[in-house]
Amino acid sequence: MSTLTYAEENYLKAIYHLSDGGKKGVSTNDISGEMKTKPASVSDMLRKLGDKAVIEYRKYYGVHITEEGKKLALQTIRKHRLWEVFLVEKLKFSWDEVHEVADELEHIKSRILIQRLDEYLGFPKFDPHGDPIPDEYGDVRTRPRxxxxxxxxxxxxxxxxxxxxxxxxxxxxxxxxxxxxxxxxxxxxxxxxxxxxxxxxxxxxxxxxxxxxxxxxxxx
Amino acid sequence: MSTLTYAEENYLKAIYHLSDGGKKGVSTNDISGEMKTKPASVSDMLRKLGDKAVIEYRKYYGVHITEEGKKLALQTIRKHRLWEVFLVEKLKFSWDEVHEVADELEHIKSRILIQRLDEYLGFPKFDPHGDPIPDEYGDVRTRPRxxxxxxxxxxxxxxxxxxxxxxxxxxxxxxxxxxxxxxxxxxxxxxxxxxxxxxxxxxxxxxxxxxxxxxxxxxx
DNA sequence: TTTATGTTTTAGGTATATCTAAAATTAAAA
DNA sequence: TTTTAATTTTAGATATACCTAAAACATAAA
Missing domain, CATH: 2.30.30.90 (Ferrous iron transport protein A (FeoA))
Incomplete structure (x- = not known):
């Protein structure tokens, strides 16, 4: 039940994406590439994330995301995508401008804020790039594509x-x-x-x- | 032209408020009280803010905010108050719920985001508590009260x-x-x-x- | 003017998040 | 099977932002 720092949230999101939603294992080097940090920094972080039980970490053999980790990653992804919808639908950003700003906004921690934002946007199911927005419980409505x-x-x-x-x-x-x-x-x-x-x-x-x-x- | 960290932005905002918009000097203890950190931490931070030329710092004699510091503090205050308007007007927060969330949102750094938000809200001049919202250039429309x-x-x-x-x-x-x-x-x-x-x-x-x-x- | 009091700073320590360089380990090649 | 190459981890630094305890300083009181 420990909360994650900004950096930990970012790493976890990267691991979630690289592992294709938890289906595959992910290597230190892959994460290093995705996060634009050095492998040594990744090793440090993996130990921390392992301690917090959001990943399963076996030294030298890469990591797997846990169920708890998946849940937390999906919450961050939900926030990211809802903010993207807000930026495009309400603030008239174009879909190529939203990523960096949403990367900051996704870390704002307020359950009620996200619930109200979701409602305000009309409970959108997809973000401006067509990616599905997980619901409050982490459930994702996928469509065959x-x-x-x-x-x-x-x-x-x-x-x-x-x-x-x-x-x-x-x-x-x-x-x-x-x-x-x-x-x-x-x-x-x-x-x-x-x-x-x-x-x-x-x-x-x-x-x-x-x-x-x-x-x-x-x-x- | 150096940018400020989150913590530095928060201290600068506190100093701006405590100094009544730069009119008075501010003591280490006052800042410590406002920020809920220890005086020793404040001393550390004042050295940093002095190095970045947003305050004028004479050891043992408190600080004065500089013109550059005033400008930066007003930008943060502008962002804080615009987000408060957004939360109340659009997301139906009550005026007693907005402060903590706005304290996080105010640090999102994107000039265009704030311009678009301002426009989207109809260029409000006052926040939900009646405090004036500085414009892009830091100008504040005060009213006698x-x-x-x-x-x-x-x-x-x-x-x-x-x-x-x-x-x-x-x-x-x-x-x-x-x-x-x-x-x-x-x-x-x-x-x-x-x-x-x-x-x-x-x-x-x-x-x-x-x-x-x-x-x-x-x-x- | 010396002393006492309160304020402020310094010194040294912790935690986070990064880095470089070196060591350890795995996996692939000879 | 031994060597080599690539990957990964550890060890030791740096920067931020905080802390406690001790020292330095300014000011008000005796």
Whole structure:
């Protein structure tokens, strides 16, 4: 029942993401890369998180997140994504501007604040990048989705999320006119390099590389 | 141009308030009392704030805030008060619940966030306790105001702020029906102990001690 | 003017979160 | 199976922000 510091919360969130929601083990080096800190610092932190029982830590063999850790990580993710919705829906931020600010806001600790914010936003189920917002109890409403590059020729679908939410990628999507919720159809495929052409909302044609398509998630 | 840590921002804000906006010098003990830290910790911090040129620090003789320090303190106060407005106006917090949360939110550093929040709230000039919100440049729109206990018998005025914004005091005001914006008239005064009776909005009579009246600020 | 009192600072210590450099361990290659 | 390479941990520093206990200082009282 011990509470986490800001830094501990950040590490735990990184471990949660790297472990694909607790499914895989995570190495010190992976965490070091994600957190932009040195492996030595990660080792220190893993000992602390192990002591607080939010991860299971076996020296030299990486870590697994515990159920308690998963719960705490999901709370942080919930806050992050709710603040992102607030920034985009209410303060008119664009979806490529929200990450850094939400990274700070997610650490504000007030249960009632998050409950009221959730209510104020109309209990949104997804953030501006299409990622699901866990509820108060950590339950996540997932929807089946697959990378756009895995669709067949002439298949239709709807963009529901992005895998890469870097500002550069999101601005590119803005530029070409791709957005969450857009209805799309694969109108052409280039065998050679896997690039494709899609029709957005039966109006606009977009040509994109396999790399780009792989970072767009669709629901069929 | 160095930036301040959270702790430094908090100390600077305390010094700003204790010095009455930079008008008076402030002692180590005063700061210690306000910050609920030991005088020894304050001495440490004063050295740091002096190094960063936001205060002028002469050992054993207390501190004065510098122009640069005043500017930074006003930025923090601006953020604090804007977030308080947000919490009350948008998230339906009561005015006695907002302080702790705003104390965390005030440290989020994003210029654009505060600009957008200000705009979203309709550029409010006063927070829920009636305190003025400095603009982007640190300019404060003050309005002449005096403690309610200094009004003459039969004088009228309007409640514009509270001096004490502790939850206990604010809940008491809620209970008796006093609020920011209320039009009042002094209908009786007790010479002996300075307690008074006021009529609120020509409807409701409230009897209050001199102590309470002294913490209510009115505009005539 | 010396003494006593209260205030303030310094010295040294703790906890967090980072780092570098060196040592330990695992895993892969010869 | 031994050596090598890569990963990971430990040891020892640094910076922040606090603490306690002791020393230094300013001021008010005798």
């Amino acid at each position: 697959l990378p756009l590059n895995e669709l067949d020729l002439h298949a239709t679908g709807q963009i529901v999320a992005v895998k890469d939410s870097s500002a550069a990628f999101l601005r590119y999507l803005d530029k070409v006119g791709a957005y969450i919720g857009a209805r799309i159809k694969v109108t052409d495929m280039v065998e050679f390099d896997g690039s494709i052409e899609i029709l957005v909302d039966n109006k606009k044609s977009i040509f994109m590389s396999k790399d780009v398509a792989g970072n767009i998630l669709v629901m069929q | 005096l403690p309610l206990n200094e009004l003459d018998l039969h004088a009228t005025g309007q409640i514009v702020a509270v001096k004490d914004s502790s939850a206990a005091f604010l809940r008491y005001l809620d209970k008796v029906g006093a609020y920011i914006g209320a039009r009042i008239k002094v209908t009786d005064m007790v010479e002996f102990d300075g307690s008074i009776e006021i009529l609120v909005d020509n409807k409701k009579s409230i009897f209050m001690s001199k102590d309470v009246a002294g913490n209510i600020l009115v505009m005539q």
